[in-house]
Amino acid sequence: MATPLRVRRQLPTSPWLFAAPGLLITGAFVLYPFVSTLVNSFTDRRTLLPGRFVGLANFRELLHDDMFWTGLRNSVLYVLVVVPALVVLPLLLALLVRRNIPGITFFRSAFYTPVVASIVVVGLIWVWLLDERGLVNSVLETVGIGRIGFLSDQWLLLLSAMAVTVWKGLGYYMVIYLAALANVPRELHEAAAVDGAGPVRRFLSVTVPAVRSTMVLVAALSSVAAFKVFSEVYLMAGPSGGPAGEDTTLVMLVQRTGTGLTGRVGYASALSVVVFAVTVALMLLVLRADRREEA
Amino acid sequence: MSVLEKVRPERPAATAREPRVTDDGRRVRPAELLWRYLLLLAVLALTTGPFLWQLATSLKGPTEDIYSSPPSLLPAHPTLHNYARVADTIPVWDYALNSLKVAVANVVTNCVGSALAGYALARLRYRGRRVTTLVFVLAMLVPVEGIVIAQFTTMRELGLNNTLIGVVLPGAVGAMNVLLMRGAFRALPHEIEEAAYVDGADVWQRFLRIALPSVKGTLAVVAIFAFMGAWDDFLWPLIVLSDPSKFTLTIGLNYLHGTFANDERLVAAGTVIAVAPLIALFACLQRYFFRGVGEGAVKG
Structure with a gap:
């Protein structure tokens, strides 16, 4: 296909002209900031002051920074709770909406609505729902359980934020699973049913193996997203991260440390490097777990 | 139950x-x-x-x-009293206009930029094409949350912090969109373009008249996700915008919530204003939303 004639007849610059806008934006606002994050992590740069090279000082400081460990703990907890929920629940939901029974397209669309809404809208909706005097507590009081301080207790707050993340992600992963389920041959299910397998058994030995690679994909996507959680916790716990900052996540710490006129860009960059490292590690971990299971 | x-x-x-x-x-x-x-x-x-x-x-x-x-x-x-009151409390319609400007700009730049680059990667042969592809793949893997601080210092150096242009620029041509468009162009049969080539059409004519009209569906997906992404975005505008008159809706809502937290009716009216346009968009263009999830998941 790559005839030399064709190459010569093109204007020599035109392929680069086509790629130029994309390359320019990507280079200037993604790759350059990425490299400069790595470089800055070895400096004491501040928003208004150019930095000096300080070697590993930022990383040494990290090890003794309680806030860093709090942030890392919360972000890791986020992955541990949110990912299993987002791997399993959307699959069950997809099974529920898979059959083309009357009205099902309406349900599918309705279940997707939280995905479309901004995380800010979603966060504020749930802040109001889970408020001390909000709807959830009104209902709990009416049925006699009593009011629960979802947004005032450190752990309940984090758990509530996790629930919101799951709530917002359900529809998205449901659609991914629906595409995967469409490829599961119906004969497998029918054969299993003939052999006397009940619905649970069929789910575990027919459906799950058939969509296993999709489950790995969902695990990979959702774990990376969960580790980088910012908005839900920021909105529900407030900019300072809840009681005594105990609900701060790692990305919240990056934002808090690195912005403003006195922002410590160098230290925030070191925190960002940890975000990169864990993100890459999570991807590798999921892919490796996948390969081991396959073997 | x-x-x-x-x-x-x-x-x-x-x-x-x-x-x-x-x-x-x-x-x-x-x-x-x-x-x-x-x-x-x-x-x-x-x-x-x-x-x-x-x-x-x-x-x-x-x-x-x-x-x-x-x-x-x-x-x-x-x-509808609360909707009038929220407009008295914060300039919510200005914020909505800012969000609209940012979202429309993001749609235009992403459609144009990713169609052009995707076409180059899929259909044009030149030295450095593999490197160009690699650049976009790498860019797609970089987590935005890890580079926002550096993006902010870059914007400051360019004097674009606290402007709507600064809000749009980092995501103006999303790497994933470029790769999506590349995939769409690659899936087209070569024969049509070859016929045009034989007829003497140059590369721009082949791109605009033949290739582009054949990938309208993918382009629509890119447009919708660019609109939604910009309209819903929170972290980046929160960092780059500091002047309340420049706020987008999401940042304005966060400000409203932080300042007038005790008035739930106001916050509720604000969130309805922010979410209604997207729900309307989704109701009209559902199949592109669903298609985008599938394609984004495979590519991402």
Whole structure:
């Protein structure tokens, strides 16, 4: 296909002209900031002051920074709770909406609505729902359980934020699973049913193996997203991260440390490097777990 | 759930003889159908209920008790008063306009930039094409949350912090969109373009007249996700915008929530203003939203 004639007849610059806008934006606002994050992590740069090279000082400081460990703990907890929920629940939901029974397209669309809404809208909706005097507590009081301080207790707050993340992600992963389920041959299910397998058994030995690679994909996507959680916790716990900052996540710490006129860009960059490292590690971990299971 | 528990054991075996055939050719027993719909309704309440509660709160007047227990689900005297009040409290329509500007700009730059670059990667042959592809793949893997601080210092160096241009620029040509468009162009048969080539059409004519019209569907996906991404974005505008007159809706809502947190009716009206356009968009263009999830997941 790559005839030399064709190459010569093109204007020599035109392929680069086509790629130029994309390359320019990507280079200037993604790759350059990425490299400069790595470089800055070895400096004491501040928003208004150019930095000096300080070697590993930022990383040494990290090890003794309680806030860093709090942030890392919360972000890791986020992955541990949110990912299993987002791997399993959307699959069950997809099974529920898979059959083309009357009205099902309406349900599918309705279940997707939280995905479309901004995380800010979603966060504020749930802040109001889970408020001390909000709807959830009104209902709990009416049925006699009593009011629960979802947004005032450190752990309940984090758990509530996790629930919101799951709530917002359900529809998205449901659609991914629906595409995967469409490829599961119906004969497998029918054969299993003939052999006397009940619905649970069929789910575990027919459906799950058939969509296993999709489950790995969902695990990979959702774990990376969960580790980088910012908005839900920021909105529900407030900019300072809840009681005594105990609900701060790692990305919240990056934002808090690195912005403003006195922002410590160098230290925030070191925190960002940890975000990169864990993100890459999570991807590798999921892919490796996948390969081991396959073997 | 208790309703379901009651229904299931009572399922008579005889109903299996009168199967209801759905349009995918499978038979569903009436009892199964019943509990399916009950479950669907339960999930429906869970996913859309919060939006409806927010809408109801925004329509409740100042004299109505919004904290009552048991809660009153519908406003007794629906009023649009809160929407007028939220506009008196923060310039919510200016914020909406800012969001619209940012979102439209993001749509235009992403459609143009990713179509051009995607076409180059898929169809043009030149030295450095593999490197260009690699650049976009790498860029797609960089987590935005890890580079926002450096993006902010870059914007400051360019003097674009605290401007709407600064909000748009970092995502103006998303690497994933470039790769999506590359995939769409690669899937086109070579023959059509070759015929045009033989007829003497140059590369721009082939791109604009032949290739581009054939990938309209993918382009629509890129446009919709660019709009939604920009309209919904929070972290980056929060960092780059500091002047309240430049705020987008999401940042304005966060400001409203932080400043007037005790007035739930106002916050509710604000969130309804922010979410209504997207729900309308979604209602009209559903299939592109769903298609985008599939393509984005495979590529991402």
